[in-house]
Amino acid sequence: MIKKQNILANLICFIVIVQLISLSTNSSGQQINEQNNFFTKNSVDSSLIEAEGCSELAQWDNNYGDPNDIFVQDTLLSKIAYVTLDSAGLLFYDISNPSKAKLLGHYTDADGLNQIEVKEKYAFITGGDYGLKVLNVGSPKNAKLVINFDEVDYISNFIIHGNYIYGLQWRGLFVIDISDPKKPFLENTYELNYLFGPNDMRIKNNFLYLIGFEGIEILDISNPRNPEYVTTWEFGIDIYSFDLYDSTAIITNSYDVFFFDITVPQNYSLITKFRDVRCQSNSIQVVDHYVFSFSNNGFICFDVEDPNNVIKVNEFIYQFGYLARALIQGEFIYLIDYYSGIVIIYIGDLTSTPVNVGNVLTNGHAADTYVQGNVAYVANYGGGLDILDIDNPTNPKLITRYKANLGFYSTAYLENSRLYLANYFTQTIDILDVTSPDAPVQLNSLYDNEFLFWLPYVEMVVKNEIAFVIETFEYYHIYEGSLSIVNCTNPANISVINSLSNFDAILYDLDVVENHLFLATSNGLLIFEIENDYELTLVSEYSDISSLISGVFVEEDTVYLAAQDYGLIILDVTDTENPVLVGSIDTDEYPGLAFGGYEVFVENNIIYLADLSQGLLIYDGTDPSNPIPIGSYFRQDYSPFYAHNVRELVHFNDIFVSDDVVFLASGYSGLLIVHQDDLPTHWMSLQNIIIISLTTTIPFVIVGLIVFVIWRIKKRI
Template sequence: MVTTKYNPLKILIVLLALVGLVIAPIHGQETISSAKSHNTLTVQLEQDFLNLENQKRTETAKYSSQVEFSEDFTSTTYRDPITNVEGWGTGSIRSPKKSFSLAGTIGSPGSAVGVYVEGNYAYIADEIGGVRIIDISDPTTPTFAAVYDEWNSEGYDVHVTGDNAYIAGGTFYILNVSDPTSPKRIVSVFGTLNQAYDLDVAGNYAYVANGTYGLRVFDISDPTTPFLADSFGPSDSYQGVYVEGNYAYVADGSNGLQVIDISDPTTLTGVDMIDTVDARDVFIAGNYAYVADAASGLRVIDISDPSNPTLAGSYDTPGSAYEVYVEGDYAYVADGSSGLQVIDISDPTTPSFVDSFGTSDSSQGVYVEGNYAYVADGSNGLQVIKISDSVTPNTIDFASTNHRARDVHVAGDYAYVADGESGLNVVDISDPLNSISVGNYDTPNTSWGVHVAGDYAYLADLHSGLQVIDISDPTNPTFAGSYDTPGRATGVYVDGDYAYVADYDRGLRVVDISDPTNPTSAGDYDGSGFAQKVFIAGDYAYVANRLDFQVIDISDPTNLTLAGFYDSTVPYFDNDVYVAGDYAYVAEEQGFTVLDISNPATPTYAGGIDTTGAASGVYIEGDYAYIADGSNGLEVIDISDPTSISPLSLVGNYNTPGSAYDVFIAGDYAYVADGWGGLNVVEIARHRTRQYESLSYAQSLKVYTISDSATITRITLSSSYSTPTDTSVAFAITLNGGTSWNQVNPGDENVFETSGNDLRWKADLSSSDSYSLVTAQINSVTITHEHYPEPTITSNLANNSIHNSNSEIVLTISDSSLLNEIRSNWDNSGDRVLSAPLASTFSEFLPITEEEHTLYIKAEDLVGNFINIRFAFTTDDTDPTIVSHSGLSDNVVISGEHEIIVTATDNVEVDRVEFLIDDVQEHITTSSPYMWQWDTVDVSNGDYTVTIRAVDKAGNEIEKSIDVTVKNIQGPPVIEIFGITIPIDPGTLITIAGLSIPVLGASYFFYIRRFRYKDIYKMYERLYTGDNLQEIKKEIKTKYPKYSYSKIDAILRKGKKIS
């Protein structure tokens, strides 16, 4: 049995969570409201809440005008300091250039001439030191792992496949490197006459470039007994070989490139050749052979027809090209004394220089892996060169949603978005460049999670539990069924006939969906904490819990049991989980954590990294984790080794316009549920395509130059800019100083949903290689915008307030003489048109149904400009209830002080409780418990009616009356001794020695009270210094705890000690 342990901090958090939801997330991720709030709507400008089409202006705008702003970048007047592009003030802006950098280095005893990378190790061929094996798990600090140098063996080239390393080093020999720290020789083949310079391995054969002895092919199906299968040659000097398909391409020195048919490795035949100056190495990519041609640099040979190779292009490097490695659109050339040269081969017919990095000795071998180039640099050993910063995603499109996108699931050509209070939003992504919303289903509550299976979308709909939506026609989603869970449904995962619902404070719920139109409860695990999301893998449900990480055994969905848990010493507030292989990848508000779940009963910490934002969602694809990181957008983390995640593992980021809640990967795109930013479609660069982006941005200060009383409505941005291959420029506009941005296309007119008068622009400039000398450039930006004086509409009732149906809403409109018409609409139930001439005010009564209502108002001027405003009110005609009261009873005689305590409730909210004596208000309290301390000595003896009145937020009220008779002792106090009543002046102390004095209760207490009053007066006179009245009251309260502060005030006023 697994026993859950808790630390005191978590217990405190649980207590706080019971009041509402867990404390507000650290990085701005909002908490879940306890219900659909009465004050969730705010007054805001919107495009058209009345479902009216946008009306274009048809005549000259009498009350509007055109304004043009131009930026030519010759001054920095409008430059926002956050800008990081170069050149603002010089006539154009461009993304900054970046150079290669040396990440790490390690020496070699002889001369390093060849390198091969496999996993976390680089294998160095040293021409007089054999094979050196270097640990590159941290490329910035390569460390020596092992060496093989028996008989002073030579090393010219190395190739690693599986557990074996094949070395061309004069002779051809094979090492077992299953343990890279302890290589062992398997066999040596001496039939190469000490001229084995290069090799390639394909299938069961090793192809050795054997210098003047040509090409030799060895059968290595049994690595312990390799034998010569065939040879081809002799020739000038076979220096390099690359096998692709049925052909071996051989760098043959002064004879150029040789093409040899190896379809039968035991019978080699020559196909053709093409002459080059001094071919030393060759690399095949696509239909081209890239030849390191010594002093002639890089030659590109078209081999689309291997029987007829032709020269396609060339680039003369400054040094002597020894070796070449092609990755993506770049050829990396080991160029002897000129170090590493990087050539752009995106167009193989016109190779062009990108950048270079000078090494210390003579670069003779190169291998590219990840963000690094590993260079064999002669006597300087291994040089590790950082060639890129990141695998950076690039946004390509936005699809606005109706509310706040919280979760997304992609199926086929559609993205299904859990869109908060707007329910399910369906986006057509068949063309990711032009994604568009095509369908919507408004669920009863707030959609937090979505999972698609077959023809149904399953929504976690907070207080409405599981909602099942038929999406057989994605453009017309319809209700299929529902199951109302007892908690707050925040996540859902469908597996077979069951939907597993993360039900927040009610744990994990299993719903039988074998009939989607009639979901039923199957089982549950109501454990500790707050279940946020769930992922199913095999017989286990992995639950992201706000307090700990839980593994639930679901082998029997009707009988869930806790299998294991991970309880960190600090609560990290798990938000999401994704399981891949033996690891669970958890998005937490503190960052990203990897747990080893190879034994589900005992999850253990494997690695992690603190992200910049609040990680809310996670999706695993290949060697990368894609993190929806709240306000920090989308982050990409290299998880090729889940146990070695460090800040270096963070390889990419895209800062989305909203707040990233979740992410789903499909094909080459990441679909990000971005809160108010809607659905973001982001192009993601894969590890092998190596499209590295350098993102720079330019942003302006406020460029609006007319009266702040006017409002911008329509904008057209134009620009002169250049975007060379693999670079881009994206523009955006804000009308509210940066609170929200809208992406715009140059030359298009844009009508904005949210108007304003704080106009700014920004541009993102990107290039596909972080170290490229080719950058995007902007020469000018021109913005034409239309504005108009905006009428205002105000209400006598506060927005988001509560009233009864007798309440009249009076709307006041400025400049009504300029208006053509006003339309009002309650809850989208049809427009009521008020035509000209228009009064400056008009009224509406709240609907009589007791619920939240929305009043939409559209005011249109004489030329078609319009403004839309919405007000939210709640109708409440139900009176509050006085449940109970204590401290007074009806028709009783009372004296002295009485504390009245009232319990009152309401269907919406109690506003206040009033206490009245004979219809005169004496006291009001607004917080429960509703209390009043009534001192009857402040009134004359007689009959009184005490009224308790409870009033709710809508003004509905209820009263409770209590009739009492006040009878306090009047005149001087008396003391009765042996039946003799003696009047005593107030304050007089009587001492009768030796007598037992029976004292009547009322007279006694009255006497003592007067005596205490005198004592209180003396305390005041003794302690008062002029500014310490509150401190004196506290001391009096401490000595006489039965007196309330209001009573102490009354005593001091009677003694004329205070005014």
């Protein structure tokens, strides 16, 4: 009996010691949490962040904006590509291995950059109204502005010839001496004789050819400081592009490539022409005796060694491009494409079959995200699919980037090991096998004329390999939505099994629970019953508080709605034919402008609302009739559409929550990862409770055991 009492007494003492240690540690930790509960910071120079009850863990943003121009420089150790961006400065890539381009640096102290030429360690760049920028790019990781030469502005095009820059303005030519890149000076200006301003230039044998839409003006630049007028060629056709090979002038005009004999410049004559309706040529370049005609759909190569016998050598055709620039250098062609980023094509000895060997995506914005386990799938509108390792949410790592059919993915949904993507541009549903996230395999792609996708209002839910897809068509501000049900059971033979059209509304979002489909539209919430043959029967509608519903999430018998002209609406749908209002919160700070809720997600009674005026709002929804605010996250970034000193509220296109981590698809700000700091006790899952209990208690048990043993030894002594 005494031994039992001693054992009980010892156990009580041990528990008391552990609890004292645990309480003292937890109390200090709680104080730290309270101090960090609200903060305002600039996590990046361009961002303003305000958060309450949560904190930003990381940002994944590989999207820099549309590329405008490229220059490739061979050095002793590497090959460097300089890429100007429409809204985000200048990128530096090591493309020694074209299939694995490495980002070396990013110069951000400018936007709206256009043309770039590099001479030795100096880059000369135009863009906007600031004239000519000269950067020291000797170290790509630390590019520095040398001078902003503003004696000329609005430069449409320029070319470097020796120590001089010849640049174009509207009906004007200027000459800049760059013998000392640190001190360029305006050497001369020249008023052009031709009526319409030129848009491109070529230099051959000390002659400067100024290419306008209706003619070509030729200047003699034997004296580089003082160009002299020679003549003007008018070919009687619209000129898209021009180049020369010996005494042959090559001109493109829409789908035609013309070859003129200019042996006698004043008496030129047409040799031949070539037409290909697949390629509306907008640029040509001559290398040796080969002519490359570039279009938005690829390029064609001609051999013009014998101008009287022009031979088509090869071609490279692809779909849905939008070419900005083309550069031929050595064995490679570098294409700057607004849709596809930087495309690197190997051409070998110019006659080899062209092979696409590299693609660097710079544009796009995060439109949707889906998370499963330690992998996040981010659908980038225009930028393909990013598959990320998020095992450590504070440091997401790219597993791979997948892009096919231009990769204008607006929606991603994962079921089992199949990822379903809605491709806005090609109007297809693409199905990928992502059993191995590092090597996604496309199983099939469904094109159907029911898929309109003319607006980025495309959403999709997949249940038991049946995809429910909504899209909206706009024609002069008249909206027509449609809903398609697609059987994807056999990926090799996917087909539309039912569809509804003629919705006179924008279809924003949907959710499917058991045998009911919930549809968020600009005319309110529609609830359909799904019959056994996938016929749909409308059973009820809801638009009492708001009709502009852009987000819907269903949890058992409760429907959560994001209303753009109101905020958050919560309905009880125990009886789907009679939805009952349970609770609501008005978040719209600008009544009448529809700046309220946009998207909603619910996990363990915590409601996450993406709001158009307040960012991310977080509520405890244990009592749906009285949601309690418990956190918020607000972020402003510099807009890619305005001057670099103008910030805009980041718009969250999609929300996905996994455990206590929130993933926000945030347009041009990429994927934002946010942690909810202080959660109500009920929010924690059993798994979290066990993990937290073990990780917080075990250390105290060990320390308590040591203290207890020491105390017992001393007592015996």
